[in-house]
Amino acid sequence: MQDSYNTLTQLTINQQQIHLHSLEKLGAKAKRLPFALKILLENLLRHEDGSAVTKEDIDQLLNWQPNDIPSKEIAFTPARVVMQDFTGVPAIVDLAAMRDAMARLGGDPKKINPLSPAELVIDHSVQVDEFGHTGAFDLNAKLEYQRNKERYEFLRWGQSAFDNLTVVPPATGIVHQVNLEYLARVVFQKEVDGEFFAYPDTLVGTDSHTTMINGLGVLGWGVGGIEAEAAMLGQPISLLIPQVVGFKLEGELPEGTTATDLVLTITQILREHGVVGKFVEFYGNGLAQLPLADRATIANMAPEYGATCGIFPIDAETISYLRLTNRDEKQLALIEAYAKHQGMWRHDDDEPEYSDTLTLDLNTVVPSIAGPSRPQDRINLDEAGNTINQQLRALQDKRSEDNTSGDEAQIVDEGGPSTDTPTEPEVLGIAKVQYKEQNFTLKDGACVIAAITSCTNTSNPNVILAAALVARKANELGIKPKPWVKTSLAPGSKVVTDYLKQANLLSELEALGFDLVGYGCTTCIGNSGPLPEEISDAINKHKLIVSSVLSGNRNFEGRIHQDVKMNFLASPPLVVAYALAGRTDIDVYNEPLCQNDDAEDIYLKDIWPSMSEVKQLVNDTVTQAMFESNYHDIYQGDSHWQNINTKASELYPWQTDSTYIRHAPFFEDMTTDVPKLPHITDAKCLAKLADSVTTDHISPAGNIKKSAPAGIYLEQQNIKESDFNSYGSRRGNHEVMMRGTFANIRLRNQLAPGTEGGITRLLPDNEIMSIYDAAMAYQKRNTPLIILAGKEYGTGSSRDWAAKGSLLLGVKAVIAQSYERIHRSNLIGMGVLPLQFKAGDSHESLKLTAEENFEVMGLCDNCDEVKIIATNSQNDALEFLVDVRIDTPKEWEYYRHGGILQYVLRNMLKDK
Template sequence: MNNSFNTHQQLTVNGEAFHIHSLKELGSKARRLPFSLKILLENLLRHEDGVNVKTEDIQALLDWHPQAKPTIEVAFTPARVVMQDFTGVPAIVDLAAMRDAMERLGGDPAKINPLSPVELVIDHSVQVDGYGNDGAFDLNAKLEYDRNKERYEFLRWGQTAFDNLKVVPPATGIVHQVNLEYLARVVFHKDSHGKKFAYPDTLVGTDSHTTMINGLGVLGWGVGGIEAEAVMLGQPISLLIPQVVGVKLSGRLPEGTTATDLVLTVTEMLRKHGVVGKFVEFYGDGLADLPLADRATIANMAPEYGATCGLFPIDDETINYLRLTNRDEEQLNLVEAYAKHQGLWRNHGDEADYTDYLELKLGDVVPSLAGPKRPQDRIALDQAGDVLRKHLKAFQNERIERREKSDQQQVVIESEGPVTDTDEQFNEASFKGAANVTFQGQEFELTDGACVIAAITSCTNTSNPSVILAAGLVAKKAKQLGINVKPWVKTSLAPGSKVVTDYLQKAGVMDDLNDLGFNLVGYGCTTCIGNSGPLPSEISDAIQKHQLIVSSILSGNRNFEGRIHQDVKMNLLASPPLVVAYAIAGRTDIDVYKEPLTQDKQGNDIYLKDIWPNVKEVSDLVKNTVTKSMFEKNYANVYQGDHRWQQIQVPDGKLYDWNDTSTYIKKASFFDTMTIDPPGIPSIKGARCLAKLGDSVTTDHISPAGAIKTDSPAGLYLQENGVEKTQFNSYGSRRGNHDVMVRGTFANIRLKNLLAPGTEGGVTRTQPGNHLASIYDAAMAYQNQNTPLIILAGKEYGTGSSRDWAAKGSLLLGVKAVIAQSYERIHRSNLIGMGILPLQFKDGESHESLGLTGQEIFSIDGLQDKVTDVTLVAIKDNGETINARVDLRIDTPKEWDYYKHGGILQYVLRNMLHQ
C-alpha cells in the first residue's frame, strides 16, 4: 500500500508496538473533521493503492467543506460484515450459486470466499407461537427448528465451506445486541507478515439497524445483502463524501422519561430537519450523563431518522461499557490509547466542523409514543388519547367507505376467475366495531381500539437495562395492586441477549413479568420483524368477522403497515414499561394521564402514576443487578449452540448439493444466463407500468417479511408443493427460495396500487385491456410477451429495512426501471446492485403532476454511460405523448460499472474470472 501522506507510524500499547496511520501527521485539517470523517480518512490512508484509493481521494477528504454538496466519490473498506439470518441466508445462497457459476464459466470456485470476517447471528426466525406461560420458550424454540431445519443445515454447511464465516446459533440474542455486547472490537488489531496493525473497527451489516453499534463509537451502517456480498468478496463500498450534521445534547432527562422517549424525540427532530444520505454525530456535555445503552438506543434508530449513521464518540463511558461486558483489559487499553492518539476521544467542550448544528436539551424530552404507521410520527403521551382517537376515527371512516363499495364491487383476479372478496363484505353485525368473545373461559367485548399485541421486543430497547428493568418494576407494582393484563392481549418478552433474563431474575422482577403474561418467548427479533405469530383463533375470527380496528404496542423500531400482524391496523412504538401499562389497559385510545388503566378487585381506579417507577428506583436496580460476570457466562461458548443446533447434520463439499424439491433453499437464478462478457447498458422501450404507488412505500410493502396468506401467489405455490398452511412460516424465513420471494414481491396486504383503485394488496391492472390480476400473474404475462416493466412511485420509495429482496424480487418480476420522487439510500443502491435503473422526477414533478395514469407505453431515451438525466417518454392510448426529463440516480462511477454488468455480483464474478 502507498503512504503518500507519511502517516505510517508505530503506537506502543501494553508494551507492544502497533503499526498505525496517524491522523496527527495531517495537522489542523484532520483535527477539525467530525469523528466519522476521521475514521473514514484513516480507512483511505490505510487502503491507498493508487487504484481504488488515490492520493487525490485522501486530499479531497482533508479539504472537506461542511456545506459543499457531496460530489466526490471515495472507496470505503469495512473491517468486517455482520448479518442476521433473514438477510444472511440469501447472501450465502448467492455465494453458493456464484461458486457454481464460477465453475460453469471455467474459473476456480474456491475464489468465492469471504476475504473479511463475516459474523452471522440467527435471530430473525423465532416466532411467537407460544406465549403467556412457562413453556412458551421451549415451544417456540422447537417450532423454530422444525420450520427452519433446511435453512439451518445450509448455514451449518456455509460455516464449514466458507472461510472467515462465523455463525452465532439461534436463541443467543438479537444481532445488534450481540454485536454491541460481544462482537465489536472498537479498535481492530491483527498480525500480518510478523507485524501488529491497529485500526478502527468498521463494518457494514445486512440489517438497517446495524447503526446501533455507532453508540460504541464504531462506524457502520446497513447495506443490502447484495452490497454486503461484494464487501465479503473484497470490493470496497463506493460513497460520496457526505455532509455531517452535528446534534448537541445538553442537560439531563427529566423524571418520568426514558431512553425510548429520547430516541423518538430525536427521530422526529431529525426527520423534520432532513438528514437522508448524511452522517449524524452526537456531541456536547450532555453525553457525560448519557449511558452507553441510551446512546445505542439512539444510534439504533438512524434508519428511522433517515441518516446513514448516528455516531457517538469514544470516551470514558465507552471504556466502562467495554469493561462491564467483559472485554479484555489489554483491549481496553488499546482502545483508549488509539482513540486519544487519533483524535477520536471525546473531550469536554469538543466541537467539530459540521454541515448543520442542531441542539436538543434533554430536559425538554417528554414521555412519548410513535405511530400508528411510521416510527417518526411521535405523539406526546399526554396527547396520545386524543391523537389516537382521531386515527381510529379515520380508520372507521375508511371502513364505512369500504362497506359502501362492497355493495357495488367484486374483486376479480384474472387467473382464478371472478371471486367475492370476503374481506370486503359487510353486514350490520360486522359494522358495530365490537364483538362478544369467549376465550379461555372468559367472556368480554372486543372493540375498536383494543390492544391485542403487547410485545417487549427488538434491539432498540432490549439492549437497555434501564427500560427493561423499568418494565419489570411496572409489573411488580401491578402485581402488588392485584391487577393484570386484559385477556385479549397477546403478551411477549423477547430479550436481545441472555444477559437480560439474568438481570431480570437477579432484580426479582422476572416472576412479576411472568405473572402478567410477559413470559420469555425467545431471544430474537420476533414481533418487530413481523414474527408476532398467530393471534388466538377466537380473537382473530372476531377481528376479521366484525372488521375490528385493533392495535399493537411494541418496544421496537418499526411499525409500518402490514408489518406487525395482518389483523392489526394501528401499531405503536413505546418504551417497555409503557408496553406493560397499555397491556393492563387493554386498549391504546385512552388518555393514560387522566383515565384509569383498569380497576383493582375492589373496584378502585388504578392510574399510570400508581405503577410507574421513579428514576432512582430504576437506576439503583441497574447498578445492583447488571454485572460483568453475566456477560462472561453468557458469551463463554457463544458459537456452540444448544443440543438442537449441535445435532444438525452438516453437508460436505465446497459446492452445495442443491435439493430441487426444497421450498426453503434453492439455487439463485441470477447467474443462470450470465456470460463472461458484460451485457452493457440495456435499452428500455415499450415498457408497461406494473404498479403506480404513492409516498412512503417501504421495503415491507415491496417485499413483506411476515406471514404468507393462503390465497396469495406464494401461498398457492407452497400448497402446490405440498406445504401445509401450518408450515408456511414467513416470507423472511423463505428468502433462500426465489420462487417464493418473487411471488411475494409487492404482496403486502396493505399495498395500495393506484393502477387498481379500491383494492389493497398485490393487485394491478394489466395493459392493454385494463384487466385486474395479481401483480405476480400480471408480471408473468408481461414476461411471456417480452414486455419490460417499470414502477411509478412518490417520495421516500424503499424506506425501511435494508431488504435486498425488494430489489431482487422486482428484477425477477421483470422490472427494468423505477421512477420515483425520492429514494431511501439503501434501496436505491440495491436497485443498481440488481441491474434496475433508479430514475427520479425533477424537483416539483411527480407522476401526478405529469398526468401519468400508468396505462401508457413507456420508454427511456438518452440512456448512455455516465449521463445525469434522461427522457421519460409515455405514450397514451390516444397517441398523446408525454416527455419528461428525469434524473438518473446512478451516483458514482462504480455504480455505473455495476449497472453495465447487470448487477454488482456479476461485476465481482467477472473480475474474479479475469484475474
C-alpha cells in the first residue's frame, strides 16, 4: 500500500501502540469535512495502492466542495458485509455456483471466499401464522423450521464451507437490531504481523435498512445482493463523491410525541427537499437530547427519505449505548480515543461544510401517522380522521365505478388471469361476520391488522414500553381490541421481551392479544400471515376496503397483505390504540376509541402515558445484563438449529429435486473471454409502467398462489399448496423467482389496460397472458425485451431479484424517467442496461404505445447517451435520445463483463 500524504501514525490506546491513518495530519482541509466524508477519506488513505485508489482520488475528496455536482468516482472498501436470509441465501447460492464455475474454468474454487467478515442474520423467514395466544411463538417457530429446512441446511453448509462467514440463527432478532446491539464495532482493531491497526467500522448490507447502523456513527448502506457478494470477494464499492445535506436538530420533543412522529416528520421534509443519491448528516444541539435508539430510528428510515445514508457522529451518547449493550470497556476506550483524534467526535458547536442545510426544531413535532401507501405521506394525528375518510371515499368511489361499469380491473393472483366467475355481492363495504363465537359487523375502514413489528421501532425501548403502558391502562379500564383485528408483537431482539417482563408489562400486551409471535420482520415485509378465514372471506365477498396499522417503515401498495388496501405506519402505542378502536377512519383526538363494559367512552388521552413515565421505566428496566445474557451464545441457536446436520465439502452437493436451493444459472454459458457489448434490436416491451413502481412490484414477495406460474411450477414438483411457503423463503430457487417477477397483484401494466397484476399482452399476437408466460414465448422467438417506466423506478427494498428476475425473463434494457439508486446498480450488476429518458421526455410525452419494435443504437464504451428507434406496425419510426445510466468507469467494467460477478470471476481466473 502507498501513503502519499504520510498519514500512517501511532497512538497509545489501552497501553497498546495502535497504527492508524491520521486525518489530523491533513490539517484544515480534512477538519472542515462532514463526518461521513472523513470516514470515506480515511478509507481512501488506508487503501491507496496507485490503482484502485490513487493520490488523485484522495485529492478529489480532500478538496471536496459542498456544491460540486457529483462526478468523481472513488472506491469504497467496506470493513464487513451484513445480510439477512431472504437476500443472503441467494448470495450464498451465487457464491456456491461461482465455486463450481471456477472449478469448471480451471481455477481454484477456494478463492471464492469472503475476504472480510460477512455476517448473516436469519430474520425474514418467520411468518405470523399463529397469533393472539401464548403458544404463538413456539408454533410459528415450528412452522418456520418445517418450511425452511433445506434453506437452513444450506446456510449451515455455507457457514462451514466459507471462511469469514458467520450465521446468526433464527429466533434471535432482526438483522439491523442485532447489528446495532452486538455486531457493530464502530472502530475496528485488526492485528497484522504482530502490529495493531485501527480504522472505522464500515459496511454494506443486503437490506436497504442497513442504514439503521448510521445511528451509531457507522457508515453503511444497503446494496444489492450481487454488489454485496462482490464486496465479500474483495471488490470495492464504486460511488461518486456525494453531496452531503446537513440536517440540524434543535430543541427536544414535546410531551405526547414519540421517535416515530419525529422520523415521519423528517422523512416528509427530506422527501420534499430531495436527497436521492446524497448523504444526510444530522448535527446540532438537539442531538444531546436524542437517545441512541431515537437516532437509530431516524437512520433506519434513510431509504424512505431517499438518501444513501442518514448518519450521526460519534459522541458520549454513542459510548453510553455501547456500554449499555455490553461492549468491552477497552473497545469503548479505543472508539473514544480514535474518534477524538480523527475529528470524528461530535461537539455541540460543530458546523461542518455541507452541500445544503435544513433545520428542524424538535419542539414543533406533532403526533403523526403515514399512509395509506407511502411512508413519506405523513398525516398529523389530529387530522387523520378527516384525511383517512377522504382517502376511503376515493377508494369507495373507484369501487363503485368498477362495480357498475362492467369494466372492472381484472386482478391477477401473482401471475395469471383469474378464471373464476365473479360473484356479485349483495352489499359492498359492509359484512355480517361470525368469528370465534362472536357476531359483528365489518365495515370499510376497519383495521384488520395491528402489528408491533420491524427494526424501525422495536429497537427503541421508549416506544415499546410506551405501547406496553397503553396496554396496561387499557386493561385497567377493561377495554379490548376489536375481534376482527389480527394483533402481533414481533420484537427486534430477545432483549425486548426481557425488559417487558422485567417491567411486568409483557402480560399486559398479551392480555390485549399482542402476544410474542417471533423475533423477525414479519408484517413489515409482508410476512403478516393469513387473516382468519371468516375475515378474509368477508373482505373479498363484500369488497371491503380495510386497513392495517403497523410500527414499520414500509407500507407500499400490496406489501402488507393482499386483502388490505390501506396501510398506515404508526408508533407502537398508536398501533395498540388503533387495535382498540378497530378502525382507522376515526378522529382519535376527539372521538372515543371505544367504550368499556359500563358503556363509558374511552379516549386516547385516557390511556396515553407521559414522557416522564416512559423515560423512568426505560431507566429502571433496560439493563446491561439483559444484553449480556442474550448475546453471549448468539451463534448457538435453539435445539432446532443445533439438530441440523450437514456434511463439510468444498463444493455444494446440489440436490436436483430441491425446490428451495437450485444451482444459479448465471455462469452456465460464461467463458474466460469478455463478451462484446450487446446490440439490442427488434426488442419488444414486456411492461409499460407508471411512476413509483417499487421493487415490491417487480420482485417476488409474499405468499405464492396456486394459480400463479410459481404455484403451478411447485405443484408440478409435487409440492402441496400448504407447503408453498413465501417467495422470500424460496429466493434460492431461480425457477420460482423468475416466475414471480413482475407478478405483484397491484402491478398495473399499461400494455394490458384494465388489468391489475402480473399480466401483459404478447405482441404481435395481442394475446393476454401472464408476464412469465409471455417472456417464455418471447425467448422461444429469440426476442429481446425492454421495460418502459416512469419516475422513481425501483424504489423500496434492495431486492436483488428485481434485477435477477428481469434478466432471466429476457429483459435487456429498462427505459425509465428516473431510478432508485440501488435498483439501478443492481440492473448493471446483472448486465441489464439502465437507460433514462431525457428531461421532459417520458413514454407518455413521446406517445409510445409499447407495441413498437425497439432498437438501441450507438451503445459503445463509456457513452453518455444512445438513440432509441421505436418502429410501429406501419413502419413509422420514432427516434429519440436517452441517457445511459452507467455512471462510473467501474460500472462500465461490470456491464461489459455481463455482470459484476462475471467480472470478479474473470479477474480471479487471471490470478490462478
